[in-house]
Amino acid sequence: MIASTFVDALRFIGDNPGLLLHLTAAHLELSLTALGIALVLALPLGLWLGHRHRGLFLALGVSSVGRALPSLVLIAFMTLTPLGIGFWNNTLALTVLAIPSILTNAYFGIVGVDRDVVEAARGMGLSERQILFRVELPLGLPLVMAGIRIAAIFVIATATIAAIAGGGGLGEIIVDQASYGLSGVIGAALCVSALTLVAAVLLTLLQRAASRRPEPNA
Amino acid sequence: MSILAAGPVIPNFGSGSKCEQTGGWWCTDWLRAHWGDTLQPALVQHIELSLIAVGIGFAIALALALLGFRFAVLDAPFGAFADFLYTIPSLALFQLLVPITGLTVTTVEVALVGYTLLILYRNTVAGLRSVPAEALEAARGMGLTRTQTFLRVELPLAVPAIVAGLRLAAVSTISIATVAALVIPEGLGRPIFVALEQDLFKTEILAAGGLAIALALVADALLVVAQRALTPWSRA
Numbered sequence: 266m267i268a269s270t271f272v273d274a275l276r277f278i279g280d281n282p283g284l285l286l287h288l289t290a291a292h293l294e295l296s297l298t299a300l301g302i303a304l305v306l307a308l309p310l311g312l313w314l315g316h317r318h319r320g321l322f323l324a325l326g327v328s329s330v331g332r333a334l335p336s337l338v339l340i341a342f343m344t345l346t347p348l349g350i351g352f353w354n355n356t357l358a359l360t361v362l363a364i365p366s367i368l369t370n371a372y373f374g375i376v377g378v379d380r381d382v383v384e385a386a387r388g389m390g391l392s393e394r395q396i397l398f399r400v401e402l403p404l405g406l407p408l409v410m411a412g413i414r415i416a417a418i419f420v421i422a423t424a425t426i427a428a429i430a431g432g433g434g435l436g437e438i439i440v441d442q443a444s445y446g447l448s449g450v451i452g453a454a455l456c457v458s459a460l461t462l463v464a465a466v467l468l469t470l471l472q473r474a475a476s477r478r479p480e481p482n483a
Numbered sequence: 484m485s486i487l488a489a490g491p492v493i494p495n496f497g498s499g500s501k502c503e504q505t506g507g508w509w510c511t512d513w514l515r516a517h518w519g520d521t522l523q524p525a526l527v528q529h530i531e532l533s534l535i536a537v538g539i540g541f542a543i544a545l546a547l548a549l550l551g552f553r554f555a556v557l558d559a560p561f562g563a564f565a566d567f568l569y570t571i572p573s574l575a576l577f578q579l580l581v582p583i584t585g586l587t588v589t590t591v592e593v594a595l596v597g598y599t600l601l602i603l604y605r606n607t608v609a610g611l612r613s614v615p616a617e618a619l620e621a622a623r624g625m626g627l628t629r630t631q632t633f634l635r636v637e638l639p640l641a642v643p644a645i646v647a648g649l650r651l652a653a654v655s656t657i658s659i660a661t662v663a664a665l666v667i668p669e670g671l672g673r674p675i676f677v678a679l680e681q682d683l684f685k686t687e688i689l690a691a692g693g694l695a696i697a698l699a700l701v702a703d704a705l706l707v708v709a710q711r712a713l714t715p716w717s718r719a
């Protein structure tokens with residue numbers, strides 16, 4: 266009986282490639298938009314605070330508040346904003362969820378760079394901007410990239426829940442057993458799991474590639 | 484369309500006060516009337532679901548961590564398995580377990596326990612590994628056996644890392660347990676889903692969501708206190 270449920274689920278996937286591809290595209294559109302906004306907001310701030318050795322309190326505070334916020338609660342809260350129900354309320358919720366690990370890891374990646382190295386670069390007459398981009402960022406890159414990877418996987422996984430607030434994506438099928446049946450729900454659950462696993466593997470490879478070049482290219 | 488798991492029907496708000504009928508932001512009369520039949524039971528269920536999950540998850544992670552610590556070969560596969568579980572979206576994992584364990588608390592607990600494993604396993608192993616060589620040297624000098632060294636030196640020194648893992652696991656379990664309401668009519672996710680379906684009743688969403696956040700913060704604070712009590716030597 267269990268096996269047949271999963272066979273039916275695979276059959277559902279085989280029978281509905283168009284629908285699943287469409288929802289996968291919507292899923293990625295939502296996730297990547299949120300991730301993009303979070304990167305634009307949190308990455309420069311984290312790098313800059315790390316460079317100035319300021320804002321430890323902010324970095325720690327953002328990460329602990331971020332952790333205490335249940336994703337589903339945040340998604341539900343965002344339905345009450347003037348953004349209404351659809352794409353942007355969910356984008357905002359996922360952006361908020363992506364910010365902590367990007368900001369905190371960027372901050373700690375840069376703060377952790379050996380101060381002697383930074384002083385040496387300063388002694389060589391590099392500007393603050395050059396120090397950040399040619400010395401600190403290459404050295405702190407593994408941690409900075411780890412933050413981006415964690416945020417990306419978290420956002421793609423959590424975008425599934427966005428379906429309860431009109432976010433579209435593969436969660437749409439999972440929360441609508443009345444229309445798609447159990448085989449549809451299981452099929453979509455398999456698809457979204459595969460999607461997050463593929464994303465996790467790609468991001469891990471990307472992170473490894475980025476950290477393979479430890480020497481600053483000054 | 485109904486996104487709700489089967490369960491008791493929450494009374495409708497048509498007969499409520501003006502605040503309820505207009506879907507007010509904070510209807511105190513609704514809160515007073517439904518604390519006892521909606522919010523409080525959901526909160527208690529939520530605490531139960533989370534406690535059981537973190538408890539079982541901790542026991543399994545501790546056993547795995549001991550193995551992974553003692554036999555380094557096992558560390559990579561255990562870590563990879565925990566990573567793999569953590570990547571699967573909660574909503575999907577709950578549904579994937581339904582054909583196997585049904586619309587039951589077991590389904591929810593299996594998934595919640597799975598999610599705690601990554602954090603608890605990694606933190607426990609990291610904590611045990613971080614014990615300084617001098618401490619182990621001293622233990623050997625004092626003639627402690629392998630088991631004594633583990634129980635009296637390695638384990639106590641790993642407590643801060645283990646508790647750090649428990650804090651993360653508790654907070655993330657409380658978060659994921661809200662999603663469980665899609666499978667079983669329990670926990671603080673339940674009133675949130677009900678409110679989402681009933682034209683976004685703001686009071687209910689804010690109250691249940693606020694309780695979930697408060698629960699996470701309280702659990703985190705309690706574990707900090709527990710850590711201080713367990714490691715009196717680390718008090719500055």
